[in-house]
Amino acid sequence: MLCVHGDQHNYSGIGLSITPSYIRHDCLGNCSRAVIGDVVIYRASRDIGSGAPIFVPYFPAWMEVEERQGRLSCYDIYCICFLCQSQMGDKNYHDERLAAVGALFGTLPTTEDILQNPPKAIQELEELCTHLERTYVDHPTIQPRFHSAGKFALLGTCYQLLGNREKQLESSLRGLSALGFDAKVDAIGHLFIMRHGHYDRENVAKLAEMQASSLQADGLVTQAATWRLLAGKALDIRFGHWSFTDYSIFGRERPKDTSNTD
Numbered sequence: 001m002l003c004v005h006g007d008q009h010n011y012s013g014i015g016l017s018i019t020p021s022y023i024r025h026d027c028l029g030n031c032s033r034a035v036i037g038d039v040v041i042y043r044a045s046r047d048i049g050s051g052a053p054i055f056v057p058y059f060p061a062w063m064e065v066e067e068r069q070g071r072l073s074c075y076d077i078y079c080i081c082f083l084c085q086s087q088m089g090d091k092n093y094h095d096e097r098l099a100a101v102g103a104l105f106g107t108l109p110t111t112e113d114i115l116q117n118p119p120k121a122i123q124e125l126e127e128l129c130t131h132l133e134r135t136y137v138d139h140p141t142i143q144p145r146f147h148s149a150g151k152f153a154l155l156g157t158c159y160q161l162l163g164n165r166e167k168q169l170e171s172s173l174r175g176l177s178a179l180g181f182d183a184k185v186d187a188i189g190h191l192f193i194m195r196h197g198h199y200d201r202e203n204v205a206k207l208a209e210m211q212a213s214s215l216q217a218d219g220l221v222t223q224a225a226t227w228r229l230l231a232g233k234a235l236d237i238r239f240g241h242w243s244f245t246d247y248s249i250f251g252r253e254r255p256k257d258t259s260n261t262d
């Protein structure tokens, strides 16, 4: 397999990869790929059973299915993975969802609105989130909900302003769930990640970092560290997949690997 490493914005070279050519594409995949010099590293992003095939996503799952399929067709791949089937079958809902986001986006509370009137902002965001959630056909572990993840982060901020820790955590978990994570918080506020999400690295890292900052501000150091671990993991997946080569080219320091369960 002759590979061009990087995309049009991040071109880093062409390589002939023998063994990796046996690893097939799947839009959700079960591992991520990093290219360092002349070495290709594959890293599990979720549990893989003994003898089970390894799949790697050639393009990020958060891309619209049409764009993803278009790019894959350049590799002569016409993907019929769970995600593609789910999103193609979701066409009507998809259009309705985009229309809803478009219609409501202009009226979404600004940071100033949130600061001035958190209860009103909460009501509007809850309505939008509930509406968005309703328009998905499949469970988030099959069909990630990238359109709603950021809204849950905003919702969490509103609850934080009102000092409602329980709802703040709940909003964060809803945001993680939208990205396909299976997570839970125990009675004393520790976060457990049971299953990896769908590689929307920026959103997961941002959400976890926000959560960590607010917990840190409240003096909840252990809980903050748990969320930072998640943020680190999200970044690690991010830099381990598409952007890793940026760091080797420009000599910048790579983010520290704080993950320990992959």
Ligand SMILES: [Zn+2]
Residues within 6 Å of the ligand: 026, 027, 028, 079, 080, 081, 082, 083, 084, 085
């Ligand atoms: Zn697919």
